Amino acid sequence: MLSVLTNLGSNKYAGILFLLLASQSYGQIAPTPATERLKGMQNRSIQAQNSALNEVEFRNIGPAIMSGRVVDIDVNPEDPTEFYVAYATGGLWHTTNNGQSFTPVFDKEMVIGIGDIAVNWRSPKKTIWLGTGEVNSSRSTYAGIGMYKSEDNGRNWEYLGLPESHHIGEVTLHPGDPLVAWVAVMGHLYSPNKERGIYKTVDGGKTWQHTLAIDDNTGAIDLQVNPANPRELYAAMWYRTRRAWNFEESGKTSGIYKSTDGGETWQLTSGPGSGFTSGEGVGRIGLAVFPQNPQIVYAVVDNQAPLPDTARKSDSTYTLNDFKALDKAGFEALDTARLSKFLRANRFPGKYTAATVKEMVRTDKVKPTAIYDYLFVDDGFQNKSVTGCEVYRSDDAGKTWKRTNTKQIPIYYSYGYYFGKIYVSPQNADKVFILGVNAQVSTDGGKTFTTIDKGNVHSDHHSLWINPKRDSHIINGNDGGCNISYDNGENWFKANTPSVGQFYAIAVDNAKPYNVYGGLQDNGVWFGPSDFKENIDWTDNGEYAYKRLGGGDGMQVQVDSRDNKTVYSGSQFGFYTRTNLAAKERKFIQPKHELGEYPLRFNWQTPIWLSRHNQDILYYGSNKFHRSLMKGEEMQTLSSDLTNGARTGDVPFGTITTISESPLKFGLLYIGTDDGNLQVSSDGGYNWTALGKPAKKNPGLPQGLYVSRVVASEWKEGRVYVTLNGYRNDHFNAYVFVSEDYGKTWKQLGSELPMESVNVIREDPKSESILYIGTDGGLYASIDGGGKFMPFTKGIPASVPVHDIAIQKRENEIVVGTHGRGIYIGKLDKVQALKK
Template identity: 45%
Template sequence: MKKILIALAAFTLSVLCYGQTETAGQPDIATSFAERKKLAGNSLVAGYKARNIGPVVQGGRIVDIAVNTSNTKEYYVAYASGGIFKTRNNGITFEPVFDDQGAMGIGAMALAPSDNKTIYVGTGENNSSRSSYAGSGVYKSVDGGQTWRHLGFASTQHIGKIVVHPNDPDQVWVASIGALYTHNVDRGVYKSTDGGQTWKKTLFINDSTGIIDLVINPQNPNQLFASAWERTRKAWSFKGSGPGSGIYRSNDGGDSWTRIMDGFPDGEMVGRIGLNISASSPNIVYAFLDNQAEAKKEKKADEDKDKLKLTDFRDMTPQHLLNLDDEKLNGFLKDNSFPEKYNAQRIKKEIRQGKYQPIAISEYFGDANAALFNTSVVGAELYRSDDSGETWKRMNSYDLEGVYFTYGYYFGEVRVAPDNPDLVYVFGVPLLKSTDGGVTYARIDSIGDVHVDHQALWINPNDSKHLLLGNDGGLYESYDEGANWRHINNMPVGQFYTVNVDMEKPYNVYGGLQDNGTLIGSSKSVPNRTKHWEQLFGGDGMFVSPDPRNKDIVYTGFQFGNYYRVDRSKNDFTKVTPQHDIGEPVLRFNWRTPLILSSHNPDIVYIGAQRVYRSLNRGDDWQAISPDLTKDKPQNNVPFSTISAISESPLRFGLIYVGTDDGNVHVTRGDEWALITEGLPRDKWVSSVFASPHEEAEVYVSLNGYREDEFKTYVFMSDNYGKTWRSLKGNLPEVVVNDLLQDPVNPDLLYVGTDHGTYVSFNKGTTWEILDQIPNVASYDLMVHPRDNELVVGTHGRSIYIVDVKPFQAIAGHVDVAVKVFEPGNIRHSERWGEKRYPYLKAFEPEIAIGYYIGQATPAAVIEIYNAGGELVRRLEGKGAKGFHTVKWDVKVQQADKKKKKKEEPEMQYAAKGKYSIKVINAASSDQTSLEIK
């Protein structure tokens, strides 16, 4: 076997991480985070309450698990886009420990085996998914996650693996997978011997090949194995293999590397490779391959040889088709799921009319070549070396079909039991266990409620029957080698794509989640305390729209435009996705296909493909109301040039704005469609369009370059139907924007959801304030409840937050007002205030939160409370800094006692029933509101 030594001198020089190259013209994510922190320190809404309503029932995508092996009740769970959670009580409760860092998308983490306090974290998910967010580098904590230090690596964007020396927490290796959508040189293996202060890059393949996995020989830490992976994702294509992929070994602590491929596949079709070393027999190494080579399958006996196939129509003449038996043609149409309106009689009539040729039937579902050849790939394969990687042998005795399907890039992990080199776990969609070194397998996640799509597995080194499993549905634990599992789903880590609400009291919140379907829950939900959310639908949940007249009627569905009208009262599901006619171009649906109900009549439904479709009868029938609004760019294996956003004006029926993933924005006022991109950045993904609820000619647009690894801010508004545009970036840091909308009550109030937090503007986008009580997580979808005036924030990693924006509505456009107090709401009196039901319980103490705003700063504000007779009964002191504040009133008032001397503190008693006035005084200015104790 030819061995290639990889030890380029240019990469063996020690370099500070902050000296790494940055993609030309791109903002540095770590620098942008520093700007966000500065903005948060001066925010008018600093500390403003945002309540998380969950859900927790569905879990979320876990990418790594790190356990304190000296105390297995303490461990860390890393989420793809939700940060890191830590438990000290074996999963009964968790606390987030990474919320205030530069990025919450995690690629890998490693706990130092020698002290179990030092932990390294690499940000930027390594699964190369559509929602794998770029990271801000590598971080280190030496106190179990209480504090963190940034070690650089911001330009690497995605980290594949981190390994810490078993005896020295300062010796660490980082495997960088690199940028997801573009090529960059910040890939490879980096080594540090001083705890991350300095690094040297010791393995580099090319600018499109990164290192996805890295393992160390526990008995000989100088020996490491690395797997390289060549891959590039584009908005229209994903290439998950290449000749750069392969396995490398170092015998000198990672200073130099040798390519070791004897017996292992090599070349263009080598995809992601997962590695693991047997702790008990470290000469045994496993490699789990995503083999993209074409599968050569034996042809099955053709039981249906007389049935028509799509390919039969490719070269068929019209006369041949007209001669087909009607029953045979009808069977073909039904078997291949053609629209119900097509039958043999209609097909033959349209062929006679010359509407299309028979080849159009062959091409109805997509590319004719795909229909003709219908190729498949080998997929998952397990290889083993018994000589430390010198030679490899394929182990699986049969094809592992159904493990990877077409997306092996999403998985690629293998684990070996610490005490048995033949006990192996491999995982993809299912979790498989082999007890004979990978020759045969059994599925171990099919018993009980275990989610699919597995991403992480920890095996207790002191008890190999004890497993912790992480997948797209959260965290699971087993004490019997996977025979039985318990689901630890108590963290609000849902990855929401969309949110919506109904008009119930209290209102319900609906949302579509990554790989967890569509859920519904109360807006008053409290994670782990109130009723679990209800699942409406499966798949990757996308848009969901409840009928405002009847909460039992909900439109929802899953990826690529598969939508249904659901009647919850009857458990009835009717598919409503429009279908093109034979002979028309195949409809292209976005991964997150927009579907909305008209605010003028909820029986009217809009959906976007490359054209806009409208139904006037709840999705039963559809009409295309636009031409192709995209640039119709070439695409490969991912649908592209699709509609990504639709907004109908609530002020005028037929006034519709549409954005596409290839950078177009169009408007119609009910007749022609006009392209309105002049003044907007070119070829960017339109993430949102929003027609103003206040001015007919006003519209808001957000765009982003996420799928080009560009992290700039693009937010715009127009006041003339899109003829001209004005940037609303203001003081926003450079950040990818997902949503932009205007408040329904106050036109000066705007909201922005970004990949790194949620922002509000009180002056129509001139300046922005960050809502710092929502973590630094991607806010994917926003809406304001039309009755309750609460902002609902769907995050992609930390479930759903709700913010009361009535105070925002009151001061937007008037941020310099001296003082403004907000109605605190009424409270019911209780004779049990201050009492304990039992001596060991806490007393029942009432509390009222009094919120106010200071627009002109003073040292302090004074809050005075008066009874119905106008007597001052309580005085409190509050903060006088500019911004929103809250003072807690314990509902106690001064007790009148004429015998007391003036200097003595008056006794306090609970306030009686009645009406009270609250006055907030700021220097010479004041504002007043009222409440009632009923």
């Protein structure tokens, strides 16, 4: 490790990054260099060895039943009961009993997130090559630091470099030479970088040659080799940019490249005239070579080319665009019956009838374009009219291509960036599998496809293995874990024993034993007892200890501690529900805007907060601040826009991300936003004051960073903590601050923390000088008020992302919501004893 760091060069950014950041705008925030990340990770390892917290033990309470996102599967072709499953943020797991049980084999390295794996099963040592950093470009896709290799089943790993790769799409091994491998590097997710493309090693990973590079925004997403002639390779290059407010998922530099000299040089084989789609709409591409006849090559592409507008004018109703450019006279001339039908069809509140809306326009209460403005939504999830998934086939080794599908394939919608893999049966050139929201199979060479998502298989598919000796036997990896079928997907069983849930947020109640609640990536909201220990006995009575509260991508949870039965929970973009667990009653909760306003903007993880002073009061953040005095029955909008405003793009931006009310003073409220605003209200949310802005005598806070958490202290009324997160700029510096004067001035904490974005901070319930933080690289505590943080190491993976922390005061326990390894609980007595 030391030699790797030495070769990377000196730290030219040390000591000046913080000062630069404080004066930069959001778009200028610099990515953290790999040199800094690697040095921080090395320091973390040293800190872990010497941590005073090494005796604090954690227990995992699952849950495992819903699993987490799988990115790759590699199976022993001679014994399919042995295979490896790689999770996006849950590490690498090994089974020798067909998935009945698994052992983690990548828990002690510098990162835990994986992009792709490749196993040399022919080698007596079963060499594992592992590329870190998932390529699916999700909102929680974590950057890796390059390549690893193990020759003893994961007991020991050798770091092979490529630290600026961040996200690795494919690792491909030479079928005959164990020293030769190729790696498809996608590159940074939120910033351009020149280290994208194809890399080759001929000495087992000691050195790498960068053989294919296009530009700073075009990386390699897939890479396939002709097994009969390993000098022949195909690479899929993908133009992709992502910012916090916009995702550009296609471009004219996307395409298929071929090498005939073992990956030394490359030629575009999908250009104009080849038959393959080209232009600005070419998105993510997946490749597959038929091993029995390598002249046959398949490609699947996310074609973002827009479809023609097929909306037809109707004499009975209007379309949204009819309201876009109206003046008062034009609005007055609208047909009342058609307007009424449009309002009903678009679910306008009952108070907005055709007559009342016309009167509002007539009297200048709203603009003539008010209806268009009211419905204008750009949340990144509306289905754009794009071509979507297409399949192409070449029968001449990539010289020419022909689209095979005769009809649209509805598995991508508008977000094909999240999928994009294709597989061909090793036995049948016409049997092709494609993965997207659904998994589909074709038996006629890609002309038609049928869905194989039957019972007991999760959606959102990312990986597939086909048994080379029996192609009806398939193993599938998706957002819900590892699923296995022996009959072409007609029937499935889940191999989901590892606890690899990706929690966004958690909460606890005061029941005995207390329950833990949490929202998970693509797996809804669940709750279960804190004394749970994962085991298989539940299958005898059919009662798994954890129960599901809702679907979608599970988000924040608040529990009314007066009854431990009233739960507020929801899914992405602010769709929340109040549930009475005893009566099983549900109430949908989401604030609405008024005619004359644009729609509210909701963060992916929209924040909610129950007042500890009166738990009938629910606070809710969009781009504005909302409050209900009656358990969410009515939501009042109390503020104007508390962000820096909307920003053009296809991802909601300019949204509130965190809310906190002082436990010591009712109505003392803080909010933080995704564009760096931090504000305080001392009157219950009616009036707000901006905090943290630099001034002549006050350096303030770094500007433009995502406010991941603001926490009002339980110990002193004027004390407040804030954590800032640069993940969405590939800026991984750790930012933790405290204010003792209601946010007027700030002091930075944790100066020795490694380069890991910080997600959450909590206070200890018994000592005001003990703090806990969760970062994208682990769990830490400080016993000196934040001067120095130490990592927890016992019973919890060292580098797992920690998204949330809850404290159960009665039991004196810390509850940790990880994004990749479920929930951990630890006793706080030994931490608190360090202060005595």
